[in-house]
Amino acid sequence: MLICKALELQQGDFQLSADMQFEAGQVTALIGPSGAGKSTLLAALAGFLAPISGAVLWQGRDLAKDAPGDRPMSVLFQDNNLFPHLTIAQNIGLALRPDLRLSPAEHAQVSDVLARVGLEGFEDRKPAALSGGQQSRAALARVLLADRPVVLLDEPFAALGPGLKNEMLDLVQTVLATSGRSLIMVTHDPADAKRIADQVVLVANGHATPPADTSTLFANPPKALVAYLGAGMG
């Protein structure tokens, strides 16, 4: 279980407070207006931003001293998820060996995971030779291979068209959201949350509300959510 305990974050003049817990095996969507601090919260969980007070706890242990790479989390960023000068196999192999000295068995693992995201035989291509959707699949494959218990998604599919984005969200749900993994994803589109999230955290006005069940929340939205969704929706 991942816990934000009285977390206070600051970036420039911007402040955000969060106090909540993320259960294992749940898909949680962070929604809210742009600039509200969704990505800031994610950065704090991942270890890129030290909180001014409070703590991030994993299985009861404070993660404050753990570098981003040592935390039980994988991250997919908005862009630059693949190194353009490395092949797809190398990009994915980084999940197993950061120094890229892979054994034959590890190479086989890379090929297996590529097959699972529908990219058989793409090992030796460079990212530029792949379409946007295929690049997203390759990045997902690396997260899958890293096999960490928490996955943080910072709108990695925002640049894809709506059809492709839904396809990727479904792939995330079927491939990643299994075996008790927790997913926390940032989105500004309520439809994304409705599509795959079990619960929703609303980030607005300098505060992140604790997770609420997705269907309950949208059926009976609180004031801040109504303000964000606009009068015509909700």
Add this chain to the structure above:
Amino acid sequence: MIRALPGVLSAALVLLLTLGTLAAVFLRADVGSGLSAADWAAIRFTVSQAVISALLSVLFAVPVARALARRQFRGRGALITLLGAPFLLPVIVAVIGLLAVFGRNGIVNDVLGLFGWNVSIYGFHGVVLAHVFFNLPLATRLILQGWLAIPAERFRLAATLNASVWRMLEWPMLRLVAPGAFLVIFLICLTSFAVALTLGGGPRATTVELAIYQALRFDFDLGRAALLSCIQFGLCVVAALVVWRMSIVDAMGAGLDRVVQRWDLNRPIWDYGMIACAALFLLLPLGMVVLQGLPGLFELPQSIWAAALRSILVAVGSAFLCAGMSLALALRGGALVAVIGVLPLAASGLVVGTGAFLIVFPFVRPADVALIVTMLANATLALPFALRAIASAVADVQADFGRLAQSLRLTGWAWLRIVVLPRVRRPLGFGAGLAAALSMGDLGVITLFAGQAQETLPLAMYRLMGAYRMDAAAGAALVLVGLSLALFWIFDRGGRANVDM
């Protein structure tokens, strides 16, 4: 992210060679007898030739830049590229070319001789001529950048208002850009020892740097050499501080290939005449280097090849060291590194050399360490240029991929090997090429240290000129410029090959 040690070592080496040599010079300076009349004359000469050189360079650059800014013609791109070339051209090679045009038996005197006149290239006007040859291209690029930075819409606006483009747009731009160009060139002319060594000399045309050289090499008066070094340092610091306060436009940048459409062009002869004059002034000496150098190749003494090999070794060593130090400093980052990166700009090669001489002299024979000291000094003096290219590329890599690498536990040497090196290869190759070419042509520190057995190619060439073996010297010049450009090309190419970003 990367281990700090290489960055600390690089910073230490730069500090040792800039501030350390300076400290050595200060400690040893012999102020007892004060400045002699000859010293004052050297100071006056140094400052006045630099002022006149910078002034003329900027004055001539204005019409050339104006012509290039508003005329489109075949070969314009090649000419602008050529304007960048003097930076890589060994000073002594250019001097040989200038001698072939303006020297006693040069083209100009051949023509003037028909009327019974002649001009001498030695002394004040020779030094100024060489400085204008080197810095007219730089001034032109700086001012051309200013011209092209004027938005096209302003020209359209001026055209619709029927207003004077010169008064509304061009004069205000020049008032911003020209003083900066003047100061940069003034600073360069304060520290161009090789020009003064070859074309100056005598009581009326000795720069402070030349006086340092003479005090050290001929009189072996270390106290006086140190005192003169302090004066040279003072001159450079004052000039550098003034330059620092002005923001200088980047002359190495690209984007000079466009021409703004204008509606006030009625006298093409004037523009094309200026361009032709400038091109002739730059190309004629270079052409003469090739023309006289080719037959000279057969006159080369055997020792030239050994000197060439030494120069290549020093240049390659200096290139790797400079690129390595730049990378280490760029990875470390921070304000202190930024300061260290510009320190060598204010350093004079001769002051660094004198300081290094004073440091090593009690322990070893200076000639024994001539090549290694030259290599270290050259790497340090080229550092600001290489660092500027490399630091921004490293910053980009960190901004784009730093977090991804952290989350993948891709740190330390793996981060350097797998991500940074492949992604900064281009600027790294460019920086190394720059350092190699600058080191290859250097005729500064080496003159203070070398004996017969340690001479580099520029020094061997200078000695041939001193022995009036001008044919052999021209041959050596051709070899030198060929090797400089080849080294630059190989390093730069190495950074570009098989890169897909």
